[in-house]
Amino acid sequence: MTLSLVLQALFAGVTNGIVYALVGMGLSAIFKGSRVINAMQGEFAVIGAMTTVLLLTKAGWPYAAAIAGGAIAGALVGAFIEVAFVRFMAKKNASEDSFLLLTIGLALSLSASILYFVGRDGHLLPPLGGEGVLIVMDAVIQFHALWLIAIGIGATLALRAFYHRTTIGLSMMAASIDADGAATTGINVARMRTFTFVLGGLLGALGGILVTPLIAVDYQLGLNLTLKGFAAAVLGGLTNPLGAAVGGITLGLVESLAIIGISSSYKDVVAFSVLIVIMILMPQGILGRAGRRGG
Template sequence: MSTTLVFQAILSGITNGFVYALIGVGMAIIFKGTRIVNAMQGEFAVIGALVAVFALKALGLPYALAIAGGIAAGAVSGLAIDVLFVRPMLRRGAGEESFLLLTIGLAFALSAAALYFGGRDSHLLPALGGEGVVELFGATTPVHALALTGIAVLLVGALRLFYTRTLAGLAMTAASLDPDGATTTGINVRRMRTYTFLLGGGFGAIAGVLVTPLLSMNYQMGIGLTLKGFAAAILGGLGNPLGAVAGGLLLGLAESLAVVGFPSGYRDVIALSILIVIMILLPNGVLGRAGRKGG
């Protein structure tokens, strides 16, 4: 087995892992703040990517504005889900199962909408750094992949600071841990839940616009991204957004390294089998019980 091949797989795994991590972080943010398992998190990525493509190619907006528009579209989608669906269901006393069914239904509906408006074609965004590649120990990786990794690290660090150093982040954490107690201290729990959906939708859209220069986006990709993000979130502790980063990297590396020794068609089977074993041995996630309390 070539050392260069292994290192190439590691670089690819890290890139994919951070994409899965961003999806998982968004899912964990929403679960942390609302206790809702969002089965349509990958659709935020599809929305963000397709809106950015449309803004860039059809409207002719500058690249930065197109990307900002895609991220805003994901965040607004999260807001709309809270206002149009979650709030009315909460008023009627809906349970966790109802919200899970809601997000599954919305995933199919948004996939159909993406098919209607975006067609069956796959779309790409320009890569940061153009077609440039970087060679590391004989392996090569696109400049955009390094940019994606750097941006993801910065976003995760910013999220950590947001939850621990800002009034809004502390209020969101308090509202998620003890809604009744937070209300007595003057925190608007409903508003904090809305911020949670905004943030979760934005993270999903960021993952979409970052991966689209590397992997063409189409209406069918949402479910696959949701499953990978969910696996990342579960591995890190579903209520811990920062734990999803560890889970995403573990999943990405397991996928890529599986290809080194086995045919690529077995990649998902081997990676997910490894994850099953990990969850049997570590049922509270790779970070243990502390990881489930959130970051």
């Protein structure tokens, strides 16, 4: 095992980890604000990516506008799901199991819809920064991967600032901690819950858009991203969206190091085995009990 091979694995691990982190942060944000485990979080990524592809190739939009359209599509789908389904079930005092079954059903429905309307073929987007690569000690990383990492870090910092420095973010945190108490201060708890789904859809779509220049996105990708995003969220503490960033990068690094240490066929086995061990040793997540309370 050479140093350049390890460095290559680290580059790949951080790149994949950022994607897992974005999906995981969206899932965690939704759970934090609504206590709904969103089993269709990966579908937000597919929706964002497919919308961007269609706007770019079929509608002829400029790339930047197509990316914005894909991200907005994810946010709008998130808002629609909360208003049309989650809010109605919440009024009926549905159980957490019912919400989980709802999101599983929606994930399957959205996957089937993409298959029907878009087809089974995979789709790629042009890489940000062009086709160039950066070579560091014989290890190669694409310029797009550097953009992905930078945007992912920027999104994480922006999310922290949103939760702690904006009125809506602070209201969302208050509603998630004590809904009744927040309502007595004039906070519209139902609206804050809708905003959590908007935020979750936006983050998921962003992850999907950023990964599409690296791997072809098709109707089947959503489940895999949901599993990896959920693992990232659990590793970081399910109620802490920012902890999911730590969990995502950890998961990505474990996967990449498993490939060079064992075999690419066992990367998922190794990654989820490590997840199980971490959960046994640190049931509150990597950041501990304090991290679970974070925002």
